[in-house]
Amino acid sequence: xxxxxxxxxxxxxxxxxxxxxxxxxxxxxxxxxxxxxxxxxxxxxxxxxxxxxxxxxxxxxxxxxxxxxxxxxxxxxxxxxxxxxxxxxxxxxxxxxxxxxxxxxxxxxxxxxxxxxxxxxxxxxxxxxxxxxxxxxxxxxx
Numbered sequence: 228x229x230x231x232x233x234x235x236x237x238x239x240x241x242x243x244x245x246x247x248x249x250x251x252x253x254x255x256x257x258x259x260x261x262x263x264x265x266x267x268x269x270x271x272x273x274x275x276x277x278x279x280x281x282x283x284x285x286x287x288x289x290x291x292x293x294x295x296x297x298x299x300x301x302x303x304x305x306x307x308x309x310x311x312x313x314x315x316x317x318x319x320x321x322x323x324x325x326x327x328x329x330x331x332x333x334x335x336x337x338x339x340x341x342x343x344x345x346x347x348x349x350x351x352x353x354x355x356x357x358x359x360x361x362x363x364x365x366x367x368x369x
Contacts, residue, residue, distance in 0.1 A: 234334070234366040236260040238297030239281050241361050242332040249328070249357075251284030251293045275318065278311045292320065293328040299366075303333060303340050309348065316350045325355070332359040334366055 231239075240262050243253055255272035256263065257279075272280045282295040294315040302308055315329045333341050338360050345351040 234299050235297050237366050238332040241359050242295035242330040243282050246284050246330050250286045253284045255283045257281045276314045278314050295330040297332045300337050304344050328355045330357045334363045335360040336363050
């Protein structure tokens with residue numbers, strides 16, 4: 228598996244931490260991420276309709292699933308990302324009409340770009356899309 232950039236790893240950590248804080252137990256995680264600790268020992272996320280999330284989790288109280296995506300500046304407006312957001316943004320369990328939450332962590336400077344992509348996909352106002360705008364300085368190598 229190719230090693231992701233430090234910025235991608237940090238974005239994924241932010242998304243995974245937020246999912247966890249919202250009551251989701253991580254069940255799959257795209258490793259390795261130096262900062263991920265025990266999450267690195269989780270299996271790789273499953274593939275759904277041809278795309279794979281960076282992480283996924285399950286909430287014990289209602290068995291709802293959630294997905295996490297970390298997107299660096301150059302990876303937000305791509306065909307692959309649009310396919311991922313289209314699949315994960317409209318996924319719900321067969322016995323539950325609620326859409327599965329989708330956590331999307333991006334550099335704060337890219338919020339407008341993500342807005343355009345989500346608007347194109349008709350997900351801009353979706354309450355189950357949890358956007359995490361991480362300050363760019365937290366993602367810098369310096």
